[in-house]
Amino acid sequence: MNHETRPPRDLEELLHRARRLAGHRVAPPLLEDGEAGSLLHQKGKLGQLLERVLGATAGSAQRPDFPDLGVELKTIPVDASGKPRESTFVSSLSLVDADQAEWEVSAVRRKLQKVLWIPLVTQGDARVLGAPLLWQPTCEQEQVLRADFDDIMGMIAIGNVEGLTARVGRWLQARPKAAHGGVRTRAYGAREEPLSVLPRGFYLRASFTGALLEDPGTLAGA
Amino acid sequence: MNHETRPPRDLEELLHRARRLAGHRVAPPLLEDGEAGSLLHQKGKLGQLLERVLGATAGSAQRPDFPDLGVELKTIPVDASGKPRESTFVSSLSLVDADQAEWEVSAVRRKLQKVLWIPLVTQGDARVLGAPLLWQPTCEQEQVLRADFDDIMGMIAIGNVEGLTARVGRWLQARPKAAHGGVRTRAYGAREEPLSVLPRGFYLRASFTGALLEDPGTLAGA
DNA sequence: TAGGATCCAGCTTTGGATCCTT
DNA sequence: AAGGATCCAAAGCTGGATCCTA
Numbered sequence: 335m336n337h338e339t340r341p342p343r344d345l346e347e348l349l350h351r352a353r354r355l356a357g358h359r360v361a362p363p364l365l366e367d368g369e370a371g372s373l374l375h376q377k378g379k380l381g382q383l384l385e386r387v388l389g390a391t392a393g394s395a396q397r398p399d400f401p402d403l404g405v406e407l408k409t410i411p412v413d414a415s416g417k418p419r420e421s422t423f424v425s426s427l428s429l430v431d432a433d434q435a436e437w438e439v440s441a442v443r444r445k446l447q448k449v450l451w452i453p454l455v456t457q458g459d460a461r462v463l464g465a466p467l468l469w470q471p472t473c474e475q476e477q478v479l480r481a482d483f484d485d486i487m488g489m490i491a492i493g494n495v496e497g498l499t500a501r502v503g504r505w506l507q508a509r510p511k512a513a514h515g516g517v518r519t520r521a522y523g524a525r526e527e528p529l530s531v532l533p534r535g536f537y538l539r540a541s542f543t544g545a546l547l548e549d550p551g552t553l554a555g556a
Numbered sequence: 557m558n559h560e561t562r563p564p565r566d567l568e569e570l571l572h573r574a575r576r577l578a579g580h581r582v583a584p585p586l587l588e589d590g591e592a593g594s595l596l597h598q599k600g601k602l603g604q605l606l607e608r609v610l611g612a613t614a615g616s617a618q619r620p621d622f623p624d625l626g627v628e629l630k631t632i633p634v635d636a637s638g639k640p641r642e643s644t645f646v647s648s649l650s651l652v653d654a655d656q657a658e659w660e661v662s663a664v665r666r667k668l669q670k671v672l673w674i675p676l677v678t679q680g681d682a683r684v685l686g687a688p689l690l691w692q693p694t695c696e697q698e699q700v701l702r703a704d705f706d707d708i709m710g711m712i713a714i715g716n717v718e719g720l721t722a723r724v725g726r727w728l729q730a731r732p733k734a735a736h737g738g739v740r741t742r743a744y745g746a747r748e749e750p751l752s753v754l755p756r757g758f759y760l761r762a763s764f765t766g767a768l769l770e771d772p773g774t775l776a777g778a
Numbered sequence: 779t780a781g782g783a784t785c786c787a788g789c790t791t792t793g794g795a796t797c798c799t800t
Numbered sequence: 801a802a803g804g805a806t807c808c809a810a811a812g813c814t815g816g817a818t819c820c821t822a
Contacts, residue, residue: 500791
């Protein structure tokens with residue numbers, strides 16, 4: 335596993351590769367030589383290994399992990415029953431620039447356009463790759479995500495940053511995203527007074543991703 | 557405090573009486589002779605004393621506490637910062653009879669038509685009566701309550717009793733209401749099979765009553 | 779038994795903090 | 801620093817159980 339894998343030709347091939355990984359334990363098998371040991375808890379490393387194995391090219395803010403296919407890769411930690419253990423980070427959120435305020439051109443929409451979800455099942459100490467899910471939001475689903483996005487951006491636009499809690503948004507929420515404890519960003523309150531607040535990011539609620547993984551078809555807005 | 561108070565002539569008089577009570581400690585002052593001691597934790601008793609002091613006539617399922625004024629009295633326990641400690645019971649909910657299924661004639665609507673809220677502030681050991689609030693739902697507020705009611709009743713009508721959790725409903729929710737542990741009611745599932753479930757009641761969420769007490773004007777639907 | 783109110787164990791969510799790589 | 805992922809204490813909520821009076 336030391337070589338880079340060739341990018342997948344099409345969605346079929348990508349899905350095929352991901353399916354072959356399902357059921358595999360994650361500890362030693364995916365480790366590189368000389369890297370044995372405590373990979374289990376090294377944050378974010380597994381996702382990068384998966385990218386290599388599946389043939390992703392370096393993803394950036396602008397380009398998805400598989401640029402030719404327009405697919406974003408997301409590993410998602412779930413418990414033995416398949417429920418997500420955490421909310422899922424989507425993108426960071428600038429409280430100052432309002433230039434990303436339009437849903438159509440937002441990073442959130444771009445990243446959620448087409449997602450390959452790979453569950454990582456935690457069972458006691460072991461971690462096992464789950465069945466992958468290639469998901470693309472339905473029209474109805476996108477309406478809900480867009481409404482959440484607008485709610486959140488609306489509160490910032492009004493200057494109501496204090497009211498912007500993790501409770502806003504049905505599927506998409508804004509939560510603190512601190513690079514390291516203590517970094518603060520400037521924002522402006524309703525009466526133009528400057529506020530010092532923690533930077534935030536967009537996250538998908540665990541209840542949403544859980545329903546998605548459980549039954550991608552049934553999950554509807556309304 | 558051994559005599560019954562005359563019923564209030566009008567809303568003014570009722571509010572006036574309630575306001576005079578605000579700020580008073582609840583322990584000995586409101587006790588009857590020979591009843592001293594552990595009233596603090598005697599459930600429901602305080603509400604009844606308040607009814608007597610304010611001049612309520614016996615309220616029943618059909619009649620409000622102040623029949624002439626159409627006002628229901630509700631004591632609500634709050635912490636030092638004014639936040640409700642519990643959700644508020646509104647009425648019980650029969651899983652069998654569908655006769656109360658229409659909002660217009662429902663017990664829930666009847667009881668929430670006009671409510672005199674009396675906060676009971678818990679501060680360590682002491683309990684103090686708070687500023688009373690006479691509330692009548694705005695049109696907008698009633699729409700939300702009605703939608704919640706329809707959601708809940710709809711699930712029962714479909715036979716989806718298992719899906720009827722305390723999460724359904726934005727302000728109004730259905731929660732278990734057990735007379736004493738172990739009483740079960742008969743209901744029918746989606747395929748007509750009989751289910752044995754705990755009886756339930758309608759409750760107002762603490763987040764709703766909290767917002768109401770804090771700022772009755774601002775609380776809007778949407 | 780029905781109306782009304784309180785208590786509480788355990789689960790879930792919030793609001794961060796930490797950690798890693800590029 | 802930005803992108804990504806995980807960890808965790810405290811607060812809030814759910815699902816009951818308990819307690820009281822008429």
